Amino acid sequence: MLDQKSGGSLAEATGRAPLPETPTAEGAAPQPTPQPPAQASPAVCPVTGAVAGARRLPHAPADHPAVPTARIGILIANLGTPDNYDYWSMRRYLNEFLSDRRVIDYSPWLWQPILQLVVLSKRPFSSGAAYRSIWNEDKGESPLMTITREQVAAIRAQMHAQYGDRVMVDFCMRYGNPSTPSKVKAMVAAGCEKILFFPLYPQYAGATTATACDQFFRALQAEKWQPSVRTVPAYYEHPAFIEALAQSVERAWAAAGEPPEVLVASYHGVPKRYLMEGDPYHCQCQKTSRLLRERLGWPEEKIVTTFQSRFGPEEWLKPYTVEEVARLAETGVKRIAVIAPAFSADCIETLEEINEEIHEAFEEAGGEKFTYIPCLNADEAHIAALCAVIDDNLKGWVD
Numbered sequence: 001m002l003d004q005k006s007g008g009s010l011a012e013a014t015g016r017a018p019l020p021e022t023p024t025a026e027g028a029a030p031q032p033t034p035q036p037p038a039q040a041s042p043a044v045c046p047v048t049g050a051v052a053g054a055r056r057l058p059h060a061p062a063d064h065p066a067v068p069t070a071r072i073g074i075l076i077a078n079l080g081t082p083d084n085y086d087y088w089s090m091r092r093y094l095n096e097f098l099s100d101r102r103v104i105d106y107s108p109w110l111w112q113p114i115l116q117l118v119v120l121s122k123r124p125f126s127s128g129a130a131y132r133s134i135w136n137e138d139k140g141e142s143p144l145m146t147i148t149r150e151q152v153a154a155i156r157a158q159m160h161a162q163y164g165d166r167v168m169v170d171f172c173m174r175y176g177n178p179s180t181p182s183k184v185k186a187m188v189a190a191g192c193e194k195i196l197f198f199p200l201y202p203q204y205a206g207a208t209t210a211t212a213c214d215q216f217f218r219a220l221q222a223e224k225w226q227p228s229v230r231t232v233p234a235y236y237e238h239p240a241f242i243e244a245l246a247q248s249v250e251r252a253w254a255a256a257g258e259p260p261e262v263l264v265a266s267y268h269g270v271p272k273r274y275l276m277e278g279d280p281y282h283c284q285c286q287k288t289s290r291l292l293r294e295r296l297g298w299p300e301e302k303i304v305t306t307f308q309s310r311f312g313p314e315e316w317l318k319p320y321t322v323e324e325v326a327r328l329a330e331t332g333v334k335r336i337a338v339i340a341p342a343f344s345a346d347c348i349e350t351l352e353e354i355n356e357e358i359h360e361a362f363e364e365a366g367g368e369k370f371t372y373i374p375c376l377n378a379d380e381a382h383i384a385a386l387c388a389v390i391d392d393n394l395k396g397w398v399d
Contacts, residue, residue, distance in 0.1 A: 068191030072167045072397055074390060075183055076152055077199045077212045080175030081142040085131040090124035096175045102211035134351045147345040150378040158387045163398055168192055174212045184219035194228045194397055200344040202241060204234035205281035207270055232393050236284040237291055240385035245341055246295040247381050252337055252373045260337040260371055262304060262328060265289045266321040266354060267342040269307035271314045282317055288341050309349050322361045329365035336362060337371040346375045
């Protein structure tokens with residue numbers, strides 16, 4: 001207790017402001033007025049606006065971190081696209097893509113000097129020119145990005161109609177933007193305690209499906225609260241997918257004055273060595289072609305399965321599309337149609353490579369009528385097929 005004679009006070013000794021005095025009767029000692037305890041503001045989730053203690057956690061204390069309502073995330077994944085077609089945008093994109101050991105599995109000691117000093121000095125210019133020829137200038141993005149947005153919007157609408165706010169649908173790219181880690185982070189922050197990861201590759205390949213899943217799993221490593229996850233397997237033989245392909249072929253045949261003599265099913269190629277090492281991609285491509293032919297009721301010679309987009313000195317899966325269309329023309333086939341069943345959306349490999357380079361090879365060899373059948377994109381039958389695949393893989397989560 002402080003001495004009255006010292007001239008000091010409790011407030012001065014403690015450094016705290018004196019409490020206000022309560023009026024008292026004359027002669028009585030003044031009493032401090034009790035102050036109510038300070039109330040902490042409840043934590044609020046920056047993504048959903050959920051308030052701590054509300055909905056999910058009715059018994060949580062006010063200072064508990066906000067936890068949004070539990071949801072199921074459906075994350076659609078595609079290959080990727082550069083942000084623009086200028087040199088540096090192309091170089092960043094190609095560097096990420098061609099540095100992926102699932103795509104180019106040579107030793108980095110051998111491959112990286114070649115990539116950085118040779119490939120990335122030249123290829124951004126040629127690839128940039130190719131992208132410029134197909135670029136969606138109105139939206140400032142590649143056709144793959146535009147189409148992916150349309151697909152996801154359609155899937156989101158269907159999923160919302162079925163499941164309401166229980167599900168959240170979004171998309172990511174393996175290379176470029178929006179990145180897989182950024183979308184996983186956003187889904188977890190929005191309350192997704194389960195995520196269904198859906199790579200949009202009908203046929204499985206290590207260089208496509210597997211690397212997309214690798215990136216997804218790497219993204220999960222950064223999360224404190226990891227969601228339960230499922231990955232959607234290849235859907236190359238799903239009846240709804242085959243039906244959507246068949247309908248697109250039938251529309252093309254109906255629109256042609258003279259129907260094509262041969263349908264070329266052109267798939268993205270991979271080194272033949274991958275097949276020998278156990279990658280099922282080649283077999284799944286062949287089965288998709290067979291099921292499509294059976295659905296159309298055509299004889300075997302009516303459909304030819306080929307592979308495109310060869311890169312590097314190795315032997316890739318054959319026959320090569322650009323060589324096969326020329327061979328068909330040289331043998332007297334005047335009218336062909338080309339479809340790309342491995343691509344869920346039109347992109348540089350279909351709009352530029354098939355519809356320009358492969359088209360020219362056919363006509364230069366004597367062909368007369370070349371018909372490119374667009375990818376399924378946001379076609380109603382395709383969206384129905386993708387939603388059917390999603391429904392199959394949500395079983396047990398939404399039942």
